[in-house]
Amino acid sequence: MTSGADELPAEILLKIFSLCAYSDLVKSIPYVCSRWQEVWRDRHIWRSLVYKPTRNTKRTSIVALLRMRPHLRAVDFSKRSIRCDIVQILRDCCHEVERFCLSCNTYSDMNRLVFSPVFLNIKVLVLTEKGIPRITLQYLSSYFPKLEHLECQVKYFSKSDLVLFLVKMQNQLHTLGLRCITSDGYCILPYLSLCSKLKTLSLRHVCPSLSPEHLPLEAVPHLKNISSLALENSSTNITIFSLATFKFFPNIKELYLHYYLRPTDIFDQVAMNFPHVEKLAFRYCYNLENDTCEHLRHFDKLTSLSISYNDEITDDHVKHFKEISQLTHLELYACDKLTSESLIDCCGFSQLQVLKFDFHYNLPCKLEPSHVKNKNLRIIFYRCKELSIVENLKKGGVKVSVLVDRAESFGNSVFL
Missing domain, CATH: 3.80.10.10 (Ribonuclease Inhibitor)
Incomplete structure (x- = not known):
């Protein structure tokens, strides 16, 4: 005889389970009763969740869940350093993953990752700065062919590598997050015009000496689709002069300023630009x-x-x-x-x-x-x-x- 929560329709239980903490969803709910376990196996729950293990999550637990839940759509490893064998398991078992965040321990791990077989369905990729001293951007276009949104917090990439990447991704990239200056000292702004569909731009470590001269006038017409802009600098303040550089983005509707240390007349400048x-x-x-x-x-x-x-x-x-x-x-x-x-x-x-x-x-x-x-x-x-x-x-x-x-x-x- 069933009572209480067991009498609820499967649709209601699905909604309740989707609001639970991930630890409860994995460790507790499937072991309450056979009916809960049956509902728990529904693919719609896992399609709407982001799997984000903590730094204390055991490797065996991560592997077991990836093999058991093939319908995951989003995986975030930003809080947990992983080895490439887990990435391989993710690729082999979870074919529906569309959003992927990765933090590698060493360059050798990242190097093995980019030479692994293609991730066919990933559209959103976030590469955190921790543990990735250098990466080749053009590899990303080869091994994530459907990539539409990229947030790359890596410090070192060259101008030539950036150009090759943008040329390959010019017809599909909608969101781009990069450092403002490449490792060989070039500003990335002149090359953004290669991406005609770019709508969202996030720039880290904006140089205080950045000036409107870094953005040639011939590139301006190609930036009209950018509507969201984020500027961040953790070391030195973004000056008003560098902020004026972005006034050539004519349709900015969302503006995010991080670590703006001395915002004298900042609101006036934002309203003007x-x-x-x-x-x-x-x-x-x-x-x-x-x-x-x-x-x-x-x-x-x-x-x-x-x-x-x-x-x-x-x-x-x-x-x-x-x-x-x-x-x-x-x-x-x-x-x-x-x-x-x-x-x-x-x-x-x-x-x-x-x-x-x-x-x-x-x-x-x-x-x-x-x-x-x-x-x-x-x-x-x-x-x-x-x-x-x-x-x-x-x-x-x-x-x-x-x-x-x-x-x-x-x-x-x-x-x-």
């Missing part, structure tokens, strides 16, 4: 002055703003966000000087539809349902331990939910 920007994100961007934030009113098309990992932004900065007339999505994460006053102010923005707010260090909250002016506003709290606040807001008709922390992107990529 990227007049059509709709989504704007700042990560580890310091020295955001109060007067600088006032310039946000120039963004008449901005609908989404994200500021994260900034310990200088205060409640006074947040007040200026109300002047962004079209703002519907706002995220404030790991901004440790913000108080509940900022949360209350944001809930008073009549046009806001989604608010993501971080409860750092058990931030005391005085938010009441009456503070929420827009009844369609959805509030998402990060790291909120005061569940009584959430229950009180729900009783007042406020749409609110809680996340343990931000969801990690595939392979720590900006866009994937």
Whole structure:
């Protein structure tokens, strides 16, 4: 006789299983009962999940799961160093994999990988910097023939290698993430025009001396399809002059700036060089002055703003966000000087539809349902331990939910 969860239809159980943690899905659920095991074997669960083993996951467990679950669509090894024999098993057993993130231990491992047989169905590839001192890009085009999205965090590749790779991939590459400067000192910008279908561009280690001269005018017409741009530099600040280089990308609607250390008049410069920007994100961007934030009113098309990992932004900065007339999505994460006053102010923005707010260090909250002016506003709290606040807001008709922390992107990529 069955009871409780056993009586639920298979479709409902599938939905519940898809929301479970990966460890529970692998170690617990298939051993509860024979019916759960039968539903657990359904291929649709595994097609929608990302298999991401941790650094403590045993090799035998990884091999067993890859052989047992041939319907995996996404595998992320960014947190776990692996040997090439596991990659070979993945290739031989999981023929439906379309998204693949890899971190190799040594150059010899990577060398054996690129000379292995072709991965026919992989469309998204992320190569993390850890343990890959050098790689030949043109091999990727040969062994991942359907590749459409590449995020390559490797430090060393030459100009000639880059050109050969882009020529081979020019009719299919939609997303490209690379270092801005090649290992032999050449800027990659002039060669981006080889990819006519490129829509998303992520550049790491942007040189502060980068100038508009690095982008020849004959290359500009070929960059009109790029709508998403991410710029990152972990060592020196991206200067306003280097930022102006990208004004020749005429249709940028999504702009992500990481490690922008001295953003003097940054909002003015972004508004000047990227007049059509709709989504704007700042990560580890310091020295955001109060007067600088006032310039946000120039963004008449901005609908989404994200500021994260900034310990200088205060409640006074947040007040200026109300002047962004079209703002519907706002995220404030790991901004440790913000108080509940900022949360209350944001809930008073009549046009806001989604608010993501971080409860750092058990931030005391005085938010009441009456503070929420827009009844369609959805509030998402990060790291909120005061569940009584959430229950009180729900009783007042406020749409609110809680996340343990931000969801990690595939392979720590900006866009994937």
